[in-house]
Amino acid sequence: MILVILGAPGAGKGTQAKRIKEKFGVAHISTGDILREELKKNTDLGKKANEFMKKGELVPDDLIMKLIKNIINNDNSCKSTGFLMDGFPRTINQAQKFDEMLEDLGLSMHKVINIVVGEDELVKRLSGRRVCRSCNNICSIHDKDNRELILEGKCPECGGDVYQRKDDDREVILQRLEVYNNQTRPLIDYYEDKNILASINGSGSEEKIFERILSTL
């Protein structure tokens, strides 16, 4: 099964991708996570990508396509288990190149899940988002049950330290949403025309949203 999970920043792609991965055993390929890892390791790719990421802009397509090609060509397990793209593609050019790549490999996309959330809610979620340094859990200061703990900087899942992503700063958030509207939103029509798009309401509990996703698969 080859899936793409689409949605604005803060729509909950990463959270739902983890659930889909657990349920179906597919590889979860998050370009944002991979680029942040590269930066942590201080690689050339990480440093180059960070110049764009910190401003809320997209990393150039050629760098992203090289990264995707490397993963898909070198990781045979993802071809056998199937994979879930999270945060990729983000431009029409990336989507077209990805289609060509899949065709060359004799693979085809099963479904594109588009998680829909209103803009006010996205800003609230992104500015309240925290990520665990130890287990990568994504949590929120708006989570009533764990608010105190998260504000103290602790992860409700593993007790590790949580941090706020640099690009979850308010000004960068607004820039990312504009970039999404201009460059990524057109992918909705692109995949609708191919008859593989399933749009779901991204408001409500994580469980409810996951149920909606399952009902489309």
Ligand code: AMP
């Ligand atoms: P994310 O974690 O998916 O929100 O991605 C964080 C940042 O990484 C984005 O704001 C972009 O700067 C960069 N990025 C991630 N995926 C892509 C992509 N497919 N194309 C271009 N830039 C990307």
